[in-house]
Amino acid sequence: MNIILLSGGSGKRLWPLSNDTRSKQFLKLLKDDQGNLESMVQRVYRQLREAQIEANIVVATAASQVDAIRCQLGDKVAIVEEPERRDTFPAIALSCAYFALEQKRPEDEVVVVLPVDPYADLEYFHTLKDMERAAEAGVADLILMGIKPSYPSAKYGYILPEIEPGSMCEEETGIYRVKRFIEKPSETVAEQLISYGAAWNGGVFAFRLGYLMETVRHALPEDMSNELSYSKIYENYHSLPKNSFDYEVVEKAASIAMLPYSGTWKDLGTWNTLSEELAESYIGMVTVGEEIRDTIIVNELSIPIIALGLSNMIVAASPDGILVSDKGKSSYLKPYADTVYERPMYEERSWGDYKVLKYQKTRSGERTMTKLLTLKAGQAISYRSHQKRDEVWIVTDGYGQLVVDNVMKTVRRGDVVYIRRGQKHALRAYEEQDLSCIEVQLGRELEENDIELHPWVWACEELYSERLA
Amino acid sequence: MNIILLSGGSGKRLWPLSNDTRSKQFLKLLKDDQGNLESMVQRVYRQLREAQIEANIVVATAASQVDAIRCQLGDKVAIVEEPERRDTFPAIALSCAYFALEQKRPEDEVVVVLPVDPYADLEYFHTLKDMERAAEAGVADLILMGIKPSYPSAKYGYILPEIEPGSMCEEETGIYRVKRFIEKPSETVAEQLISYGAAWNGGVFAFRLGYLMETVRHALPEDMSNELSYSKIYENYHSLPKNSFDYEVVEKAASIAMLPYSGTWKDLGTWNTLSEELAESYIGMVTVGEEIRDTIIVNELSIPIIALGLSNMIVAASPDGILVSDKGKSSYLKPYADTVYERPMYEERSWGDYKVLKYQKTRSGERTMTKLLTLKAGQAISYRSHQKRDEVWIVTDGYGQLVVDNVMKTVRRGDVVYIRRGQKHALRAYEEQDLSCIEVQLGRELEENDIELHPWVWACEELYSERLA
Numbered sequence: 001m002n003i004i005l006l007s008g009g010s011g012k013r014l015w016p017l018s019n020d021t022r023s024k025q026f027l028k029l030l031k032d033d034q035g036n037l038e039s040m041v042q043r044v045y046r047q048l049r050e051a052q053i054e055a056n057i058v059v060a061t062a063a064s065q066v067d068a069i070r071c072q073l074g075d076k077v078a079i080v081e082e083p084e085r086r087d088t089f090p091a092i093a094l095s096c097a098y099f100a101l102e103q104k105r106p107e108d109e110v111v112v113v114l115p116v117d118p119y120a121d122l123e124y125f126h127t128l129k130d131m132e133r134a135a136e137a138g139v140a141d142l143i144l145m146g147i148k149p150s151y152p153s154a155k156y157g158y159i160l161p162e163i164e165p166g167s168m169c170e171e172e173t174g175i176y177r178v179k180r181f182i183e184k185p186s187e188t189v190a191e192q193l194i195s196y197g198a199a200w201n202g203g204v205f206a207f208r209l210g211y212l213m214e215t216v217r218h219a220l221p222e223d224m225s226n227e228l229s230y231s232k233i234y235e236n237y238h239s240l241p242k243n244s245f246d247y248e249v250v251e252k253a254a255s256i257a258m259l260p261y262s263g264t265w266k267d268l269g270t271w272n273t274l275s276e277e278l279a280e281s282y283i284g285m286v287t288v289g290e291e292i293r294d295t296i297i298v299n300e301l302s303i304p305i306i307a308l309g310l311s312n313m314i315v316a317a318s319p320d321g322i323l324v325s326d327k328g329k330s331s332y333l334k335p336y337a338d339t340v341y342e343r344p345m346y347e348e349r350s351w352g353d354y355k356v357l358k359y360q361k362t363r364s365g366e367r368t369m370t371k372l373l374t375l376k377a378g379q380a381i382s383y384r385s386h387q388k389r390d391e392v393w394i395v396t397d398g399y400g401q402l403v404v405d406n407v408m409k410t411v412r413r414g415d416v417v418y419i420r421r422g423q424k425h426a427l428r429a430y431e432e433q434d435l436s437c438i439e440v441q442l443g444r445e446l447e448e449n450d451i452e453l454h455p456w457v458w459a460c461e462e463l464y465s466e467r468l469a
Numbered sequence: 470m471n472i473i474l475l476s477g478g479s480g481k482r483l484w485p486l487s488n489d490t491r492s493k494q495f496l497k498l499l500k501d502d503q504g505n506l507e508s509m510v511q512r513v514y515r516q517l518r519e520a521q522i523e524a525n526i527v528v529a530t531a532a533s534q535v536d537a538i539r540c541q542l543g544d545k546v547a548i549v550e551e552p553e554r555r556d557t558f559p560a561i562a563l564s565c566a567y568f569a570l571e572q573k574r575p576e577d578e579v580v581v582v583l584p585v586d587p588y589a590d591l592e593y594f595h596t597l598k599d600m601e602r603a604a605e606a607g608v609a610d611l612i613l614m615g616i617k618p619s620y621p622s623a624k625y626g627y628i629l630p631e632i633e634p635g636s637m638c639e640e641e642t643g644i645y646r647v648k649r650f651i652e653k654p655s656e657t658v659a660e661q662l663i664s665y666g667a668a669w670n671g672g673v674f675a676f677r678l679g680y681l682m683e684t685v686r687h688a689l690p691e692d693m694s695n696e697l698s699y700s701k702i703y704e705n706y707h708s709l710p711k712n713s714f715d716y717e718v719v720e721k722a723a724s725i726a727m728l729p730y731s732g733t734w735k736d737l738g739t740w741n742t743l744s745e746e747l748a749e750s751y752i753g754m755v756t757v758g759e760e761i762r763d764t765i766i767v768n769e770l771s772i773p774i775i776a777l778g779l780s781n782m783i784v785a786a787s788p789d790g791i792l793v794s795d796k797g798k799s800s801y802l803k804p805y806a807d808t809v810y811e812r813p814m815y816e817e818r819s820w821g822d823y824k825v826l827k828y829q830k831t832r833s834g835e836r837t838m839t840k841l842l843t844l845k846a847g848q849a850i851s852y853r854s855h856q857k858r859d860e861v862w863i864v865t866d867g868y869g870q871l872v873v874d875n876v877m878k879t880v881r882r883g884d885v886v887y888i889r890r891g892q893k894h895a896l897r898a899y900e901e902q903d904l905s906c907i908e909v910q911l912g913r914e915l916e917e918n919d920i921e922l923h924p925w926v927w928a929c930e931e932l933y934s935e936r937l938a
Contacts, residue, residue, distance in 0.1 A: 309798030
């Protein structure tokens with residue numbers, strides 16, 4: 001089975017924990033079997049292994065999320081990086097092109113598309129295998145997972161199956177032909193639909209690779225569809241229709257079947273729904289007292305929160321800000337979170353993460369940003385220079401290799417490095433432990449895009465092991 | 470008039486804004502006539518000037534508060550520093566000794582004792598003048614202010630006056646003789662007392678300087694009372710009875726009179742009472758929405774707070790922590806605040822203030838503390854050395870004079886200084902503007918008391934003006 005994990009857009013519905021670079025799927029708020037905190041994307045990746053699905057997996061995502069995915073899933077996961085954000089059809093098309101044209105997978109293999117964020121149990125992943133079998137057997141061009149609705153929601157799309165006697169695709173597996181789709185009906189209509197056997201469309205699709213490649217060929221300009229290659233599609237990504245998979249593929253399909261799933265399924269997209277599945281009611285430095293009820297508190301800061309006499313509330317604190325909200329009212333958060341946005345104060349990168357500790361501005365307009373950088377053991381900040389700022393690094397933990405203007409040296413706790421504007425610099429943590437340092441940026445303009453990358457080949461492992469000895 | 474402003478103990482009833490070094494009287498939460506934020510101590514000091522009281526003022530306080538008082542009231546205010554915390558009688562006794570023996574004030578002058586924290590209006594200060602007149606006229610040994618109770622509180626002490634006809638000291642000024650004192654009665658008893666004309670004891674006393682000096686002489690060991698001097702009393706502070714002024718002086722006085730005051734008077738000692746007088750409902754970076762009612766939010770952090778759907782709540786955030794509490798439940802805060810205490814993350818010093826930005830500990834037990842220091846223009850960090858830590862200073866704003874091991878130089882934004890353990894160092898901001906720097910402390914133990922002070926005479930103003938030119 002080939003699996004496309006769709007790691008979707010960013011947003012602020014879970015502000016201050018989620019922001020424009022840190023999407024909800026990367027928040028470590030759930031708990032694995034060992035009691036460790038894990039994120040939605042880590043959970044789905046773990047569950048795929050636990051369900052013993054032998055799959056060729058790619059994660060389709062935007063450039064802004066690549067670092068976070070590498071940080072959470074490791075270096076080995078294959079990533080299809082969307083050249084720009086263009087909805088789900090182009091993302092799935094590019095991923096299929098990667099399977100067919102880059103990995104040279106046979107076109108009769110099955111592809112399953114899966115969002116990374118739903119909260120489901122292991123049965124959900126076993127259902128994927130049934131979908132694969134149905135697609136292989138040619139039951140229909142497209143097999144959709146139909147999620148048994150737990151209430152008449154007006155937020156989801158509904159799949160209405162043919163329920164007349166004899167209309168089932170396969171009696172024994174319970175696969176239905178699909179009659180039609182209804183997008184976000186009113187609650188009253190939703191109630192009726194459910195009584196007719198309709199299910200929620202959870203965005204899980206199975207199809208043969210060749211079926212989708214045919215659609216891709218049709219979607220591209222005529223002069224391009226000959227001698228297709230992955231890089232050709234990548235470069236012409238902007239010419240693929242900016243449309244959802246549902247509109248571009250599902251609505252045009254000749255035959256569609258639905259495989260029902262009735263286990264746990266939750267969309268943890270808002271504080272209210274997330275609060276039900278949180279690993280613990282209180283995460284981080286939290287002290288509660290005096291009649292606290294039905295309240296969740298997530299504290300990512302290194303200062304304590306004391307909560308007294310709260311009822312039915314959400315408190316969340318991160319380097320980006322603090323939310324204090326009635327649970328019901330938390331769904332109105334987005335417009336407020338959009339107004340306070342300045343810049344992310346915490347980001348995961350491929351090499352580790354950073355936290356902004358302080359941002360200062362002098363009367364004359366000079367700016368200073370103080371950050372804590374943590375490089376994971378063996379990871380490196382790539383060779384770079386800045387035009388508009390000096391940087392001071394004070395190593396506070398671990399040791400590593402520093403390069404400034406092609407001169408390499410070992411640095412360790414207590415070392416201070418002054419990098420002037422224009423100087424090329426890179427830093428790598430040795431394999432043994434993480435390296436942390438305080439970074440003080442000084443300049444009139446401090447922008448993340450003031451960066452020029454330079455090639456640098458790190459000394460081989462032997463060389464720097466030697467230096468350490 | 471001589472005035473003793475009693476700047477009382479520290480506490481955590483207003484945590485996270487108040488802590489063991491930052492008492493409630495220093496919190497800038499009130500508003501002056503120009504709309505600027507001011508603290509309780511700044512308010513009382515301003516009101517004394519506005520009431521045109523020509524007074525010789527000293528502030529009696531503990532060593533831990535001297536820096537905060539200098540920072541908020543300026544260099545010129547006289548401070549009597551208590552050698553140790555020993556209740557109100559020794560503090561008032563030492564202050565009177567300062568008037569009589571250090572300033573050589575005549576013993577028939579009147580002294581008025583005033584706490585710094587009640588919230589009152591200007592009439593309160595005019596009442597002080599009436600108390601002075603009554604003490605000068607010899608109406609009684611002690612004149613107390615009787616505050617008209619606004620409700621039968623069980624938290625305060627009550628003064629019961631003689632109300633029989635003809636028992637008034639002075640008919641025209643409304644001064645009563647005091648019959649007796651009742652400390653924290655039940656609410657039922659308080660109600661009765663109020664019906665008999667009792668008033669709250671607000672801790673405001675007037676007496677002749679000589680009267681108290683007599684008490685001081687009696688309170689000291691016999692061999693000491695001859696040839697008294699201020700320094701002698703200061704050095705033997707520990708031998709003064711550790712008792713309140715009420716128990717040591719008021720209860721033993723031969724004649725006591727009460728001067729009523731019926732204007733505004735509030736004890737802003739808890740979040741609940743403070744919330745009524747707060748300059749604004751929302752102070753700092755606060756965004757509110759979605760049906761917020763009867764809620765106060767004070768944000769001293771540099772990240773935003775978003776509040777949705779709150780009712781009757783208190784939210785307060787400072788570098789020490791975050792409080793989210795129901796208003797009524799906020800009076801139960803203290804025991805919880807006591808458990809979370811680690812170290813103050815923000816302190817005002819005579820030279821300015823510091824904020825702790827980050828505290829880190831490595832696996833091997835090495836510690837790092839990153840602070841933002843702000844030196845007020847013209848102020849200096851005194852010459853010092855540390856045995857157990859290195860310090861790195863990165864100047865981020867302004868310029869000043871740095872001394873390391875007796876070598877002086879000018880530093881400015883962008884300069885990095887590495888001070889090794891044992892090295893003597895001092896820093897002074899030039900007169901023109903504040904100086905700020907990021908300080909990174911590195912050591913196995915980072916303690917505020919790891920400090921040795923050394924003498925240093927700063928170069929005269931002319932010299933360093935020259936260096937600047």
